[in-house]
Amino acid sequence: MDEDTRTKAHQYVLTNCQAVEHYKEIIISQEYPHLSDWHRDNVHNKQFPSWFENQLTLDGNLLCEDLKALAQGPQKVYTSYKKFIVNGFRFHTKKSEATRKTQNSGVIVTAETRSFSSTRDNNPITGDITYHGTLTDIIELDYLFDKRVVLFKCDWVEQRGKKKRERLYAY
Numbered sequence: 001m002d003e004d005t006r007t008k009a010h011q012y013v014l015t016n017c018q019a020v021e022h023y024k025e026i027i028i029s030q031e032y033p034h035l036s037d038w039h040r041d042n043v044h045n046k047q048f049p050s051w052f053e054n055q056l057t058l059d060g061n062l063l064c065e066d067l068k069a070l071a072q073g074p075q076k077v078y079t080s081y082k083k084f085i086v087n088g089f090r091f092h093t094k095k096s097e098a099t100r101k102t103q104n105s106g107v108i109v110t111a112e113t114r115s116f117s118s119t120r121d122n123n124p125i126t127g128d129i130t131y132h133g134t135l136t137d138i139i140e141l142d143y144l145f146d147k148r149v150v151l152f153k154c155d156w157v158e159q160r161g162k163k164k165r166e167r168l169y170a171y
Contacts, residue, residue: 001078001139009141010049010073013149019067020052027051037124038116049073065145074141074149081138084150091152094134105135107154131156 001009014020027048032040056063056071082096083104094105109131114124137153 006074009151011045014049020070023052023055036122038119038121066147069143069145069147072144074143077142079140084138091135093138094136107133107135133157
C-alpha cells in the first residue's frame with residue numbers, strides 16, 4: 001500500500017470512529033470557526049490526523065489505548081484478505097470468486113452523507129444515500145497495542161446513471 005492510500009485509509013478510520021468525534025468538534029470550533037462548512041470539512045479532512053496526533057501527545061497520560069493507537073496512525077505493514085467473515089456473513093473479493101459458482105462480493109451500504117451545492121453553500125443537506133458496489137479488496141490495518149481495523153475497498157455504482165465509481169473504503 002502506498003503512502004497516499006495509507007493516509008486516506010487512516011483518514012477514513014478517523015472520520016468514522018465515534019470515539020474521535022469529540023476531538024473533531026474541538027478542532028472545528030477552535031481552529032476553523034470562521035470558515036464555511038464546505039471549507040471546514042475540506043481542511044479538516046486533510047489536517048485532522050496530524051492535529052489529533054499532536055493533541056493526544058499533549059493529553060497522552062489521560063487517554064485509553066484505543067485513542068493512543070488511532071492517534072499514532074496505522075503501521076506501514078498491513079494484511080490483505082481474499083475473503084472475510086463479519087458477524088456470520090462471508091464476503092469474497094470479486095477477483096477471488098472468478099472461478100466460483102457462488103458470488104459474495106456484492107456490497108450495499110447506506111451512509112449519512114453531507115451534500116454541498118457549491119463551495120459557498122452554508123447550508124449543506126445531510127441525508128442517507130444507499131450505495132451498491134463490488135468488493136475489490138479487504139485490508140486490515142494494524143495499529144499500536146495490537147489494535148486492528150478492517151476496511152473493504154469497493155467499486156461503487158451510482159444509482160442515477162449506473163456508472164462505476166471507485167471509492168476508497170467503506171466499512
